[in-house]
Amino acid sequence: MNNSMSSERKYERLNCFAPPEAIVSDRKYNLIMGGTILYGLLVNVLMCQYFPAAALVQAIGPIGTLIGYVVLVIAGSLMSAKSKSAFVSFIGYNLIVVPLGVLVTILVTAYGGLSSQVVVSAFWYTGVITIVMVCASTAFPKFFARIGGFLFAALIGLIVMGILTWFIPAMYSFYSIAGAVIFSLYIGFDMFRSQIYPKTADNAVDCAIDIYLDIINLFVFLLQIFANRDN
Numbered sequence: 736m737n738n739s740m741s742s743e744r745k746y747e748r749l750n751c752f753a754p755p756e757a758i759v760s761d762r763k764y765n766l767i768m769g770g771t772i773l774y775g776l777l778v779n780v781l782m783c784q785y786f787p788a789a790a791l792v793q794a795i796g797p798i799g800t801l802i803g804y805v806v807l808v809i810a811g812s813l814m815s816a817k818s819k820s821a822f823v824s825f826i827g828y829n830l831i832v833v834p835l836g837v838l839v840t841i842l843v844t845a846y847g848g849l850s851s852q853v854v855v856s857a858f859w860y861t862g863v864i865t866i867v868m869v870c871a872s873t874a875f876p877k878f879f880a881r882i883g884g885f886l887f888a889a890l891i892g893l894i895v896m897g898i899l900t901w902f903i904p905a906m907y908s909f910y911s912i913a914g915a916v917i918f919s920l921y922i923g924f925d926m927f928r929s930q931i932y933p934k935t936a937d938n939a940v941d942c943a944i945d946i947y948l949d950i951i952n953l954f955v956f957l958l959q960i961f962a963n964r965d966n
Contacts, residue, residue, distance in 0.1 A: 747749045749753075751873060757933075757935045757937075758933065758934055758935060758937075759934055759935065759936055760934075761934060762934075763936075764934040764936075764938075765939075767821070767936055767939035767940065768929060768940070768943045768946070769878055769943075770940040771825065771828065771939065771940050772943045772947050772950070774804065775831075775832040775943070775947045776874045778832050778833070778836055778838075779832065779835065779836040780849075782836035782837070782839070783832040783836075783840045783843045783848075784849060785884050786836065786840055788837045788840035788841050788942070789841065792841065794934065798902050799864065804837070804838065806835040807830045807831070808830070808831050808834055808835070809829030810827070810830050812944075813827070813828075814826060814830065815827035815828060815831075815940070815941050816941075818937065819937055820822070821935075821936035821937040821940050824937050824940040824944075827944075828855065828940060828943065828947075831944060831947075831948075832947070835948075835951055839951065839955070842955060842958060842960075852961075853958060853961045854939050854958065856957075856961045857954055857957040857958045857960075858954070859962055860957050861950060861954040863958055864919050864922070864953060865922055865950055865953070868919055868920070868923035868926065869923070870924040872922075872923040872930075873926075876927055877938040879923050879924050880927065882920065883924060883940035884925060885886035886917065886920055886924055889913075890917060890921075892913075893910070893913055893914055893917055893947075896909075896913065897910060907963070908960075908963050911959040911960045911963060912960060914955075914959075915956040918952040918953040918956060919953055921949040921952075922946060922950065922953065925942065925945040925949055926946060927947050928945075929942035929946070
């Protein structure tokens with residue numbers, strides 16, 4: 736999954752000057768962020784239920800699907816990274832949510848659909864882990880303040896490990912577990928970081944994008960873990 740331009744967004748948010756009129760209350764900021772995250776996840780659930788992703792792939796081909804995915808995600812990431820408008824960032828968010836929804840729909844269908852035990856288990860574990868990590872980010876802010884460099888290095892290592900699994904399939908289970916752990920920590924880290932940015936509506940939407948991507952990545956790795964366990 737794509738975490739495109741996340742570091743650039745974080746740097747700009749942390750160092751931007753927000754005029755007083757752009758600042759919202761803590762409650763409104765977190766409601767916008769939480770609502771945006773839930774919106775993206777709900778869109779993906781509805782796509783898994785109703786969107787004919789397989790027919791789309793068949794119609795435009797795997798290469799066309801990949802090109803469309805990359806173009807839309809990059810466009811959405813650029814819009815959210817460069818915009819100072821919550822509305823424009825939300826449009827960019829949708830350009831990320833929809834293509835990721837197509838990919839998630841294909842994966843969920845491959846694992847037996849929304850009603851399969853693998854998907855249900857991955858869904859519930861993702862929800863529980865997300866809640867735990869959000870609470871942990873509030874309870875242990877000093878811990879999450881220190882792990883940014885470690886998580887970045889771990890993400891690079893995970894990418895390398897993913898490449899190695901093409902040549903060493905036996906590493907796949909460890910790769911899935913490592914991915915789930917890393918993105919679990921990323922949820923807590925990005926939640927912690929969201930609270931130290933200037934509290935504007937635009938930053939709330941941008942932070943929602945980061946956390947949404949963490950949750951989707953966690954869900955995908957958990958799908959792999961439960962599928963491997965059942966095989």
